[in-house]
Amino acid sequence: MFTTVRTMRAPEESARAFVYRVLSLYIREMFLRPGEKLVETDVAQALQVSRTPVHDTFTRLEREKMLCSVPRGAVVPPLDPAAITQLIWMYRTATLAAMGELYTSRPATLEPLERCVAREYEALRGGALLQMARLEQEFLTELYRLADRLPVLGALRSTGPDLYRMLRLLEDRRMWGYIADRHAGLVQALALRDHDAAAAALNAEYDLFEPLLAECRYIRPDYFRQD
Structure with missing residues (x-):
């Protein structure tokens, strides 16, 4: 086992x-x-x-x-599509608020986020796609840490694991490359104090999650709760 x-x-x-x-x-x-x-x-x-x-x-x-x-x-319960849809909305809303805190507080360095992006690109170059869901979570952790909002992220994660479990199923290099590019764009926008561009990069990532949910349900229907 x-x-x-x-x-x-x-x-x-x-x-x-x-x-x-x-x-x-x-x-x-x-x-x-x-x-x-x-x-x-x-x-x-x-x-x-x-x-x-x-x-x-x-x-x-x-x-x-x-x-x-x-x-x-x-x-082990099946993945719940309704819960995943709700989590996508919750993460988007809370993370946009955390980025607003970063824009206001102006952290001394964005190096923790830059290191996360570097690890994502390194994993992509090495073909380590199974690491990407965890690295996406590490990026979020550092973003919330810089914004001094880790308890908010902890509350989100306690809501349920199904969004992470869905991402863990995905091994599409282009998809993960797209997400890594959005993270890189977000960090660059934060460095330039361009909140609109940072929000656009974040929204582009979460906009991708809904069609990914549909794709996962089509590829692995046995893993999902049947309505």
């Missing part, structure tokens, strides 16, 4: 934190696919912990919409 990366427990890490880290990672990164069933005893055996931290983690992940309870276990 857990044969890939990041399953080693750190010496100071509690069993509950370890189980949560592994399960949330595997669900978000789509190592555990929608519809896959988890059984507490199996997870406990695989991760070499007792059932109690596994049970507690299942309960937490159900609250966070990353698991659904079923008899004798839990399943």
